[in-house]
Amino acid sequence: MQRRQLLQAGSALGAIGLMSGCATIGGKGPKVVVIGAGYAGATAAKYIRMWSEGGIQVTLVEPNDSFISCPISNLVIGGSKTMADITTPYDNLVKRHGVQMVKDRVASIDATKRVVKLAGGSELPYDRLIVSPGVDFMWESLPGMNKPSAQDKVLHAWKAGAQTVALRKQLEAMPDGGVFAMSIPLAPYRCPPGPYERACQVAHYFSKAKPKSKVLILDANPDITAKKGLFTAAWKELYPGMVEY
Ligand SMILES: Cc1cc2nc3c(=O)[nH]c(=O)nc-3n(C[C@H](O)[C@H](O)[C@H](O)COP(=O)(O)OP(=O)(O)OC[C@H]3O[C@@H](n4cnc5c(N)ncnc54)[C@H](O)[C@@H]3O)c2cc1C
CATH class of the missing domain: 3.50.50.60 (FAD/NAD(P)-binding domain)
Structure with a gap:
């Protein structure tokens, strides 16, 4: 089975309530929460929406307003590119692909209850979770x-x-x-x-x-x-x- 077919099948299952036992947050269908809108998370969010033909609800949690690309950023340091060249707002994910953006930081994950807790205090239930917060300094x-x-x-x-x-x-x-x-x-x-x-x-x-x-x-x-x-x-x-x- 190809990825696209799998996602469409997941969407159909969710529609008849087999996948989701969680509280509903905006929209119908199974829910995917994605932590972090870097290359990994933003790409996953976009393609889950596209390949499920809008059947899977995707919520992307990210503290920043815009995506700033690490690739090419050395050219800003060298002076041949500007920050504007490497900065893209997340608007298109919302407008073109129907991804729900939540501007916050994930504080913890309750894998048993399938709930993500945000630093701002609210909670997001999920059927599937993508954890893509990148790496950090030690x-x-x-x-x-x-x-x-x-x-x-x-x-x-x-x-x-x-x-x-x-x-x-x-x-x-x-x-x-x-x-x-x-x-x-x-x-x-x-x-x-x-x-x-x-x-x-x-x-x-x-x-x-x-x-x-x-x-x-x-x-x-x-x-x-x-x-x-x-x-x-x-x-x-x-x-x-x-x-x-
Ligand atoms: C200078 C430089 C040049 C590079 N050039 C290239 C290149 O030419 N080609 C290439 O393939 N790779 C390149 N890379 C590597 C590439 O940038 C990384 O592999 C890539 O950014 C990793 O993507 P990611 O989505 O996993 O993580 P990240 O890009 O780090 O994104 C993670 C996101 O998660 C968010 N986040 C973190 N914690 C939380 C939380 N608790 N809750 C919610 N959100 C959270 C962050 O704000 C961030 O937006 C380069 C890297 C650097 C530094």
Whole structure:
């Protein structure tokens, strides 16, 4: 059975009350709650609505107003793209696909009762739950960084958003001849090529605006974890003497 047929079958079952024993929240049919509207959650919400031909109710819980793409965000740091280029409001999911957006954060899941509890205090019953909140930092494992004052100064910009803008501003404010030092954690981490791509983007900016500056990469891995040939060639040929690994 294909995914689309499965979802349509699920929709038919829900319509005669076989799937859902939960309280009703807006609309008919079985209910899917999705936690987090990143690439994973937003895509799942859209395709469940499409493939069930509107037969499955989808509620997407997300604290942010808009989707901001991590892919391409290094180009904002490098100055060739803007935040507007990587920001998309969630409106289309609601208007085009009938996804119900709830602006909140999930605080807990009661898997026995099939209920999601929100930080704002309300509850959402579900028949099926998709848990897609992404990953987060383990600040407690980084000595010195486990306080907001340090996190505001030493930016990571690995979650595209305010920190992406702040890091770009730090680079613009940096004097020519300065050093941009970045560390790479031991794999596995989110997006293996991301840090090396960032080094290229920052070097690209420096080569145009601050040619005496340097990019220093401190890698906890024994070697470059992704596309080694490509990145080392770029550092050598496009930004000679600027990137130190
Ligand atoms: C700089 C950079 C460049 C990248 N480039 C690429 C690339 O070129 N190609 C590629 O394939 N991948 C790339 N990646 C990796 C890619 O961004 C991630 O794999 C992807 O974003 C993961 O999607 P996700 O939906 O699982 O999680 P996320 O994008 O993290 O989304 C999770 C969502 O859940 C929400 N959330 C979290 N907790 C809760 C809660 N309790 N309740 C409700 N909502 C919650 C968050 O607000 C967020 O919107 C890159 C990553 C970075 C950082």
